[in-house]
Structures are given as C-alpha cells and as structure tokens.
Amino acid sequence: MKFEEIKSKAESYRADMTKFLRELVKIPGESAEEKGHALRIKEEMEKVGFDKVEIDPQGNVMGYMGTGSKIIAFDGHIDTVGIGEIRNWEFDPYEGYETDEEIGGRGTSDQLGGVVSAVYGAKIMKDLGLIKPDHTILVVGSVQEEDCDGLCWQYIIKEDKIRPEFVVSTEPTDGGIYRGQRGRMEIRVEVKGVSCHGSAPERGDNAIYKMADILQDVRSLNENDASEGNEIKGLVKMLDKKYNPEWEEANFLGKGTVTASQIFYTSPSRCAVADFCAVSLDRRMTAGETWEYCLEEIRQLPSVKKYGSDVTVLMYDYDRPSYTGLVYPIECYFPTWVLPKDHKVTLSLEEAYKSLYGEKRIGSKTTVESRVNRPLVDKWTFSTNGVSIMGRNGIPVIGFGPGAEAQAHAPNEKIWKDDLVVCAAVYAALPGIYASK
Template sequence: MKDAKELLKNLIALPSINPMGRADLPPKLTGESRVAAYVEDFIRKTGADLITQDTGGGMKNVGGMICRGSKKTILLQAHMDTVGIGENLRLLMPEERDGKIYGRGACDDKGSLAAMLSALQKAAQKPAGDYNIIVMAVTDEEYTWAGSRTLVENQPTKDAWLGIVGEPTGCRLVNGYKGVARFALETTGVAAHSSQPERGSNAIYRMGRVLANLEEYSAELTKICDGTLGCETLSVGTISGGEAVNIVPESCKIEIDRRLTRKTYPEEARESLQRHLQERGLDFTLSPLMDAQRAALIEETHPGVQLLTDSCRRAGISPKPITVAFGSDAYRMNNAGIPTLLLGPGSIDVAHTDAEHIPVSELEQA
C-alpha cells in the first residue's frame, strides 16, 4: 500500500506540463498522459471501479468509484496538469527536505491528487459507508478546463451530491470563491514608417490612454465589496502590439482579468467596463467574454459543509470555513449544480514558483 508521500513523489517525477496552446515545448514534458496512466494503474490495484472520460487531444480524465449503494455521492477532484518549468529541469526531480516536498506540482495540484488517491485506497478496504465515493484526476485545469467540463457532462460524476476540489488551501475548508470575467481589449491605428510617425496613428499610444483610465476604474472597483468574499478587482495581465521598432503600430491588445463578488455577473462586468471607457471618448474594441464564472458561496448550514467541518475537526484542522479570491475547477462544478468546496494541502503563495513545495504534515492531514 502506497502512502501519500510516496504517491506525490512519483507524480512529480511524471511531467504533465500544460502547453497552453504552445507548440514549441518538448512532447516528453507536456500533456497528462503519463500521470493518467499511473493513476489508472493505481486505481485498478485498489479494486475501485475504474472511470475514464475522453477530454480531447488524446487526453482523458481518470478516476475510481466505490459504490456503497447510497443515494448520495461525494466527488473528490484534483487536476493532473501543471504550469511550465522554464529551463529548471530540477523541478521535475522531487526533493524532500526540512519536512517539505519540493517540485513542480507539489502543491498545485499533485499533493491534493496524492492525498485523494491515498484516501481512495483506504476507503476501498471499507466497503461499508454512508456515501458513494468518486476520486477523479482531471485534465487541463490550467488552460481551457476541458477536464472539468467533461466531468460535469457525464455519468456518474455529473450527479454528485457534493464536490470537493483539491487546491492548495493550507488544509483549510473553503466554502466561497470569487467569480471571474476575462476579455481582451484592442486598439487600432494606422501603420506608417517610424521616420514619419505623423503619417500614421499609433495604436500603442491609444492603448496608453485606455490603460490610464483602467487604473482609475480599478480603484473604483474596490468599493464593490461582499461581506464574505471581499472586494472586486481588475488586473491587466498581458499586452502585445506592433510589428517592428521602425513601424508605427497599427494594433495593440491587452487581456483583462476581473474578479467578482456575488453582486456582479460576468456579463455585467464586461458591460460596465465598456460603458466606462466609451463615456470617456476612447476608441477600442472589446472581445466577448473569454471566461465567465459566477462567484459562489456554499452556506455553512449546507449538510456538505457541516460534514466537512466535522471531518476537519476530527483531523485536527480548523473547522471554520474561509473564502478565497483565486479560481479553480470548482466554478464549473458548482455552476453545474454540484455544491463544491475547496480543500487541499499546501499554499497558493508558492504555486507556479520555482520554490513550489508542500509540507509533509499537511499532506498527511489531507
């Protein structure tokens, strides 16, 4: 029987970088197929019923189910993909030191996956229980969410009574998370030779005026607050424009990330921004929503929250639920009608960094 620590080290050593649309990354480092094969083999050995779901591109969700004849199913989910490693191949070599395990995916999200697989292994030895249990390892959380979309569209996962998504929450139970709205904004100009800029119209200069207004708008958003989820935010995450230094740029594009409370729907966020900039006479084009998920709060009175708080208390973890600003696959599960909580070992503060790690104590608690 493998423990969670051994499982995590094995998972880290299997590269599963999400290429996020890039074609220049080595195939031996990208995709979830290696992790999926490992998980599938592990689940077969537990005796749990195997579940596979095709998510496209040759990838698949893999999971195990223990059916106890209950009308209620608890769905535990963690994702197999990770962000990239740059040139740092050491991130694929799990290292344990000072009570922590280091490596890419240690906390986001292979620590949660290891804990869930370990729990499935133990549950398989106890066929009696109040709930059916499903543990799913899903694809593509870091980019287009193909795994979670497939999860909520197919049996037996789509009819779960309660969802638990593994994310690095420091083993704190999360019952609320902000919504998100993402879109692109583009300004256009007229190209000309840079020695005669007066013959053109500079799209980057136009974007500069937009950005100045967005900074002011962002400050106003901090006044839209929710007593549980905090205040709304706006962040410009990417910018691109121009072809060459000797050409007046004819286009410039930014991508915007809005985090929302329950007071604002994603489409309202887009329309509000568009109206704000138009009223100031700015010339731009705003894309349709590229991602749109509503904020969620699962009330503490919900039986699923009470079940998890009791479990946390028995495990010596603080039972008081908290809320977070970051997003996860829980969005899609909750919006599909599965009340979904977050709980997992590790800290979001070190996710996606070269110092990514997870405390062994939290892994064992989870």
C-alpha cells in the first residue's frame, strides 16, 4: 500500500474539497428538499471520473467507481437541519466562511463534509489504481436522514437491491473510529378522559392529570437505579448481566434513556376538563433493547396499568414524501447496532488509519488537544443511517468522518480542512487493506 503517496494525493485535493464543500453550503437542503445538493454532488462525481453516477427514485445520488461484483460503500447524508434562531449565528449559515483552518456553514460537519471526503477518497483510489478488479466503490449521498435516519438505506437495500459487503458512515467522528451507537424510537402515549365544565371538575375525568401520573413514572424509569426495592427499576439495569445478556456491549454504548419531548391535548375550552392528552417519548436504546421490549416497558408502568384501557402506547410512523415525491413508509424505530471490536471491518479501518497517521486521534491545531487522549475506537452519541444498514439489515457498518459530533445542529457550525484531507486518505486506503485480510 502506497501510504505516503495516498497522503500526498489527499493533500493535493485540499483546495478542491474546500471549494466543493463551500458550494454545497450555499445550497439550502433540508430533509425532503435535497435536490440541489444531489445535482451538485452528481456534477462533482462526474467531473472527477466516477464510472457511473445516478440518482435513484427516492433521490439518493450514487456514484460508482469500478465494476466488480463486491461493493464497498461510503454513505453520507446530504440533508441538513434548519438554521434555528438566526440571531445565534455569527455569520450567514448559507454563505459560510473560510479560514486557513476552517470552513463554516450549515451542514459542514453534519454532514456534507463526509460526502466531500468520500468523493475524493474514491478519486484517489482511481488515481493510484487501488480498486481491486472484483470490487466496486459506491459513494452514496443519501436523503432524509435528519427526518428519518435509515429510511434512505432501507430503500437502497430493499428496492434498489444493493447490498454492500460493508458500509463506512462518514458522519463526523472527531478524529476517531466509531463502531456503534445506541438506537432510538419514537413512542406515543395517549390517554382518554371525559370533559365537563371547569367549575365542577369532579364531574369529569381529566386526561392531563392521568398523563401527569404517567410522566412521573416515565421520569422514574429514566432516573431510578436498579435496586430491588424500586417498583420501577431504572434503565441502568440493562448494564447489568443479571438483566441483559448483551450487557458488555451495553456498557460500551451506554445506558438507554427516555424523555418526554412533546405534549398534546384536546378540551372543549379553557373552561373545561381536558378529555384527551398525548405525549411523544424520545427513547434511546442500548444493546439488548428492542422496540417490542421498550413498548412493553411503558405498558407495564404502574400508572399505565392503573388507567387500563384508557391508555394506548404505540410507535410513530414516518411517511413524508422525498424531494422526488416518492413515499416510503416506515416505523419510527431505529435499532441499536454495534460492530465487534475484532471484526474484519473494524480491524481493517484501524490498520488503514494507523498506517497513515499513527496510534492516536489527530486534528488541526485547534482540535488536536481535545482529541488526542480520547480512545481511537469509540461510538457515537447520536443516531446514523447505521440503524438501517446494520440495525435492520445486518450489513457491517463502521464510522469515520470529518468534523465533530458536537457541531451537529448547532449554530456557527464548522469543519476543519485537515479532517477532509485525513478522511479522504483513510477512505482511499481502506478497501485494499480489507481485501488483503
């Protein structure tokens, strides 16, 4: 493997990657509105020499380098969140800015920068003849991740009939290699009541009061420990082998959490007892927790059992059309996934990184101090398309991407040019190392 040559090539594309990313930032592209991003990425892929570039019916842009039957894929979502309160920004989020070290703008870390590095990583592979004859490199710019992570890859796998040997997620990893994440699901709890005039509330059945009891139990589920004396044992119990056969990976990923994120109600007026109340629960799941388990856990809370058939616990669905108009409904369940530390893909990415850059995380002059003492192999706090690729479909996923997780969804979002270069180099080296194992 020509490691120094790979590093040199990646460095030579620093200006090209910077220009490409800055042009992407100038194109707004929130979920289901990514057409401008897709077309610009397709243009860049064609310019740098991809063998085939296409946009599928859902709107995912896919560039192929090589013609072998074995596919190694690099995924980066091309949608961004909105800008939020503009007064929190110190610069125009769509104009962005550039210094010798940084590129600022909405979507730089989360995660257009990853797409940029993947496109140029594939170009380096082609430049240096690093693609094996039996392999194809697939770079995917995927849609709607911010709205419904994994939906895009569920479509790619099930409808486009593409099943890679493994996928590199280019979500930001702050200089590290990430081999897993907690899962999540969106739960809705509904409570029925009976309305009456507010001057005599005893004549009705207040759905908001019932929900208040349920929310206290939900809070206990999140905050309690696992002591035998607790009627509601906290989610921390899943870190104990007494309760969870997958306790070791659960300790690696961290405990699950649950919190109320939205509340809704109906009432005839402000002078009446509420006859309905519902809440949304954001549930983060560690290893060993499934959607069935999590729904049943809520159904078994004392207050939920107390109110019996007046309470309904269910999972949300997602059916928003993509920018092409395609609707691909899916449950709002995003499974936990974790790639074993001794898996061939994990070891291959570690070898690629260490052969190029050594044993520790690196970064630019303003990021290296915060990175260098963190474990090289770690996990995400947030969720990625890995929930579908590996969580639903069992295809190995490994994470390595430019930027920082803490920049995601934040005002004044930025990325570091050094990260773009490092990731492009590591991507270029990875397939050959994997093929040699």
